[in-house]
Amino acid sequence: MRNALRLVIPVLVTCVLAAAGLAATYAVTAPKIAEQDRLAEERSLQAVLPDATFTCLEDSRIQADVDAVAAPVDVLDTFYATADGAHAGWALKVSSRGYGGPMVVVIGLDTSGSVTGVTILSHNETPGLGTKVITETWFLEQFPDLEAGFGDADVRALDTISGSTKSSNGVRNAVAGAGRVFSEVLSGLDLSGLEGGSQ
């Protein structure tokens, strides 16, 4: 018994001290981290649909439809955008598979469903290789060419970056998924309960 205590107490003390240290660090950094995450999200939303205000759609009823339509990509959040009190479009936060794991892509759509902009919120791509989808700006800039009612084939017709095919395809799949979500779910949504949605 005494021997057991001799072993248990040091481990216990270490764990308690470690937990206390981590709790203190967490208390200091948590607001800062939340702020950073919010800023990053805000920046990417503004980039795809400038000068709009965003409300996250928290409607569990549509989520099942969205998930079914979006596969193989995941829609993390759907934002309803308004500008000057009127419905301005949608922004979708989509998680898609790149070369180095999941990449989170934000896609902006106007009310008719044409793409207004695409940005990458987070990724794990190889620096200098997969990250060309960000640094070679023409790549993301070709997505706003997609007109209302675009389908998977239209997305596939866009160019990929040679040498970064998997990363390029990650972005393209995310955009194609967003397109499907718009045409199958969002375009038929009753907007009356939403601010500026009476048009």
Add this chain to the structure above:
Amino acid sequence: MSKSVNGSDRIVGPSPHIASSATCTGIMLWVVAALTPAALWAVVNMGLVAVQLLVVTIGVALGTEWAVNSISRKPQTLLDGSALVTGLLLAMSLPPRTPWWMAAIGAFVAIWLGKLLFGGLGHNLFNPALVGRAFVTLSWGGVLAGVQNRGWFATLADVSAEGLDTVSGATRLAVAAADRAASGGYGFDLAAQYQPLLLKNLEGSLGEISAGLLILGGLVLIVKGIIDWRIPAGYIGTMGLVSWAFGSDPIFHVLAGGVMLGAFFMATDYVSSPMSKKGRLIYGIGCGLFNALGRFIGPMPESTTFAILFMNGLAPLIDRLTRPRVFGVVKTDA
């Protein structure tokens, strides 16, 4: 530090230690001779760009061998012909419009990194030409893909009009891979490709010009006893079988891409392939298996280079597994 082998008074050459009338140079010259028809046919059909590629890779390969040997004060090994073969094989594995500097770097890497750093001919684990090619493809895959469709092939213009995406280096295999990815089927008739692939095919690398001429050269080497039939037979047989198992046309997949060049000329390299007969068959089957798997489920349309390099790495293990029956047991059959 122990004294290096070359520094001691006895020099042990690399294995196999088998007395044979065939000299190294003789073997290498036969390989060059067997490749020459295909190389000449490529020059005739692809023009001066093919000549430039051949001159650059062979010249740089020979030059590197000479320079590195001179600097490290080793005996000159230029005349064993292996650098010539490496340069020639590298040229045959690259598309004709490969930029000259890229071909030169490939040849330098092949000889220096692929062979001399390991200790020279006989000590290298991997086929030097494939090391050079792997370096070039991994480094400038995008550039290589780009040079292939700069209006060089008339037939390709039709393909891209049909909406070829993702793959920008559109060889026939790339088109096939893109078709598979899009619809699971093929947008063109595979059987109609047999004849061009066998006789005159302008898509892809120099060595893809004519599978027929490569087969002819390979058969000559087999008949002369320079290469073992087990490697190409295992390679090509498995390639066809796996392609068939994936529901595709086995003949097309055996003729297209780098299979013939790989099976007859690359995988059969003495140094980097196993020594026992059984081992060679296993090795050939492995090459074919990984080549086919690479094509059907890999990220690139063609994978000959990496299939053979991978099996090169396994060759010493295959030797270990297959040799004890001959040397280890008291019971002898020789």
Add this chain to the structure above:
Amino acid sequence: MSEWFRVFRQGLGIENPLTVLMIGLCATLAVSTQFQNALFMGLAVIFVLVMSNVLISVFRKAIPSEVRIPIFIVVIASFVTIVDLVMKAFVPSVYGVLGIWIPLIVVNCVILGRAEAFAYHNEVGLSIADGLGMGIGYSTVIVLLAVIRELLGTGKIIWFDSTLISLPAGYAPPSLFLLFPGAFLVFAFMIVGARWINERTEARKEGPACRV
């Protein structure tokens, strides 16, 4: 003082964790694609290494040897989590790339290895020397590796949004150096270089280097 300096120097040269002991390579090869990431990875390792060495050395008499490994791991994991949270809060752009590798510092053999092999048996001053030497030795190699890979593989060196060095415009960067084969290739040459340097510097001293 000379003993302190001797211990410190070992981590840099003859017992360098990367080029001589060759431990913790997985994260090293994965992270060393960019100078900026490698530098932060190196700093994180130095911090965790020194802090865990100090703590374990101070309490080495109170830690029963039967349960020392769990205690080491808890200590190391705590410091790693602190680094993780701090990076996330203050350098989110670096955290975005290093994210998955930071928690893996916990299982990086360099740190547990030094706690076990050094800090548990030596007094605090020397443990700091060991932690600093090993940490700086690790960082020097990973940063050098990253500089070579980034410069050759992309033609420039980036520090956040600015370009520090860039090669002439005609340079077509071989992306091989950004991939794993390139990492192994460059690392192999660095091992050769380290051997060469170690043999030169140690030849003047007595006896061969002690290898763990």
